Amino acid sequence: MTGARIEAVTLNRADLRFPFPPRFAARLKGQTVIALGRRAKYLQADLGSGEVLVMHLGMSGRFRVTGPDGRVSEPGEFEAEPGGGPRHDHVVFRLSNGFTVTYNDTRRFGFMDLVARAELETSRHFRDIGVEPLGNALDGPLIARLFAGKAAPLKAALLDQRLIAGLGNIYVCEVLHRAGLAPQRAAGTIDAGQAERIAAEIRAVLSEAIEAGGSTLRDYAHTDGSLGYFQHRFRVYDREGEPCPTPGCRGTIARLVQSGRSTFWCEACQR
Missing domain, CATH: 1.10.8.50 (Helicase, Ruva Protein; domain 3)
Structure with a gap:
């Protein structure tokens, strides 16, 4: 995703654990992913718009990546099969480099949000989160x-x-x-x-x-x-x-x- 432009976003339902933010797909369309990062158990994708796509996998969320050649990379071996078939494909990102990234979540405990970069640390997701366990501050x-x-x-x-x-x-x-x-x-x-x-x-x-x-x-x-x-x-x-x-x-x-x-x-x- 890094460096690619989001050409289209398909939402197959109106919510995951929480409703998607207003105009979620429209705000993502056309944006370039500047960088990917992590804070605690959240994934963060910095966008050219100045917003950050915040993603949490919940209990059973996972991403499936389909390449330009149609080859699919996804978790394929499980001790207990989660049953995350196509009916649980909730969000589909189509990228300018030909890749498609699909978010699949059987239990729908995951969620996605859009937050202004300047407001990220004070947002409801991160304002109460403690120190990073592998950061220099932990001693x-x-x-x-x-x-x-x-x-x-x-x-x-x-x-x-x-x-x-x-x-x-x-x-x-x-x-x-x-x-x-x-x-x-x-x-x-x-x-x-x-x-x-x-x-x-x-x-x-x-x-x-x-x-x-x-x-x-x-x-x-x-x-x-x-x-x-x-x-x-x-x-x-x-x-x-x-x-x-x-x-x-x-x-x-x-x-x-x-x-x-x-x-x-x-x-x-x-x-």
């Missing part, structure tokens, strides 16, 4: 300040998008295990050294996951059909009953439910 002292005085469980604090953006359930479980910290302890009880460990492990876990192409669970895959493989490196997630992989630890991975979500951890070495 031990910042985590200590963010968590100071918080009685919420450590895992809940790490999942709070208002504090740190983009951390999900799987990776928080992995971070806490590597840091040797119990998920249910109060966030405000960590000391400076533990905050530094959390910051270091966030970078390590996310960097390894990116290198491995993410984690393919249920309906995730890349647009070219390839799968992520970080799930083969999970130390605790979805490994209930297995021996703890920490050297010298004789504990067993356990599962508990926090705020309706599964937490995997080792009671022996996470404190």
